[in-house]
Amino acid sequence: SLNRAWNFGAGPAAIPVSVLREAQASMLDYAGSGMSVMELSHRSKEYETIHNAAIEDLRRLLDVPEEYAVLFVQGGGSTMFASVVYNLLGSGDKVVDYFVTGAWSEKAAQEAKLLGAQVNTVINTKSGKFRSITSKSEWTLSAPEKTAYAYYCMNETVHGVEWFETPEVDPSVPLVCDASSTILSRPIPIRRHALIYAGAQKNIGPSGVTVVIVRKDLLGARPFLHPVPLMLNFKTYADANSLYNTPPTWGIYVSGLVFKWLLGLGGLEGMEAINTRKASKLYAALDAYPKLFQAPVAGPVRSRMNVVWRVLGEDGQPSDELEKEFLKGAEARRMVQLKGHRSAGGIRASIYNAVPEEGVDALVAWVEEFAKKSR
Ligand code: PMP
Numbered sequence: 001s002l003n004r005a006w007n008f009g010a011g012p013a014a015i016p017v018s019v020l021r022e023a024q025a026s027m028l029d030y031a032g033s034g035m036s037v038m039e040l041s042h043r044s045k046e047y048e049t050i051h052n053a054a055i056e057d058l059r060r061l062l063d064v065p066e067e068y069a070v071l072f073v074q075g076g077g078s079t080m081f082a083s084v085v086y087n088l089l090g091s092g093d094k095v096v097d098y099f100v101t102g103a104w105s106e107k108a109a110q111e112a113k114l115l116g117a118q119v120n121t122v123i124n125t126k127s128g129k130f131r132s133i134t135s136k137s138e139w140t141l142s143a144p145e146k147t148a149y150a151y152y153c154m155n156e157t158v159h160g161v162e163w164f165e166t167p168e169v170d171p172s173v174p175l176v177c178d179a180s181s182t183i184l185s186r187p188i189p190i191r192r193h194a195l196i197y198a199g200a201q202k203n204i205g206p207s208g209v210t211v212v213i214v215r216k217d218l219l220g221a222r223p224f225l226h227p228v229p230l231m232l233n234f235k236t237y238a239d240a241n242s243l244y245n246t247p248p249t250w251g252i253y254v255s256g257l258v259f260k261w262l263l264g265l266g267g268l269e270g271m272e273a274i275n276t277r278k279a280s281k282l283y284a285a286l287d288a289y290p291k292l293f294q295a296p297v298a299g300p301v302r303s304r305m306n307v308v309w310r311v312l313g314e315d316g317q318p319s320d321e322l323e324k325e326f327l328k329g330a331e332a333r334r335m336v337q338l339k340g341h342r343s344a345g346g347i348r349a350s351i352y353n354a355v356p357e358e359g360v361d362a363l364v365a366w367v368e369e370f371a372k373k374s375r
Helices: 017-025 045-062 076-088 103-114 234-239 249-264 268-287 320-332 357-374
Strands: 068-073 095-100 118-124 147-153 175-178 195-199 210-215 306-311 347-350
Touching: 017 249, 045 068, 045 249, 068 076, 068 234, 076 103, 076 147, 076 175, 076 195, 076 210, 076 234, 095 103, 103 118, 103 147, 103 175, 210 234, 268 306, 268 357, 306 320, 320 347, 320 357
Parallel strands: 095 118, 095 147, 147 175, 175 195
Antiparallel strands: 068 210, 195 210, 306 347
């Protein structure tokens, strides 16, 4: 028997069992090479095939147009906060526009400030505890000719807020998107964006890989105020097919297996339908007990990937005690990594592609059981 837990972790997160099995089967002898992928040279024929197939499959899944490069870089999402500035700000006489909708876009804006960019905050929903997205009529976008780029986070992993429509900015302004926790959960209109990036450890594969999709004409086109370290310049990766230095070969291999798994399931439209169903079930279960559970994010922007909620006491306030009890009962039922982010508290169920609908059904059953025994 497998003894696998239902893993609701926000990242590193669940990986499909069939992918893990395939990685396991190749562990001692990958394709007759006599070694594991971890041990292969990144300059070997075998690795080159893995690498190029992963890029090609990702291009197919996301329908990436020819004029965009697909890169595997390192440093995680947090390094991208800086790399975006280094690659797109240019000489610094322009403003950068940030949509601040949660912890991750807030951090990205802070990094841009740290590097000397003039940051204009188009919206900032912090005073409302990051529970909604401000409507377009209230955005304070900068004049397009003065804007180096606009930036948003498609899904705020901590606060559970997701953009289901691409923010509308002037077509002359490059739009940058942090898609770390929603990439591959649904199709993305690539051409609306200049640059999309995602850390792998949520919906792609193991941590250590970061995917960048960038319009080729922007590569090296905007020299920063100071020379940029080669490893933070996306052109370095594009010129060398992401093999300028040693890439995270194992992570790219496993990510490639996930891409094949998704292609085998029919791609992202089917995945979106499943993800919509999974999230709807869970929100509906929580909403059915408004005196006990509070999923605070506004309906239209509730994340399909990270469902956050509080457990309320008799006084209608979040109760640490009841939340502990909920988590304990969940663990007893093999549902793990449900604790909310340390900055937000409460409960968070991350239900990425690799969390099967059966796992969500188990969680829904526990939500209902808990409600019935509590009140
Ligand atoms: N952006 C988002 C949306 C994230 O969820 C995270 C990590 N949870 C990051 C950026 C930072 O990624 P990393 O930990 O890979 O630096």
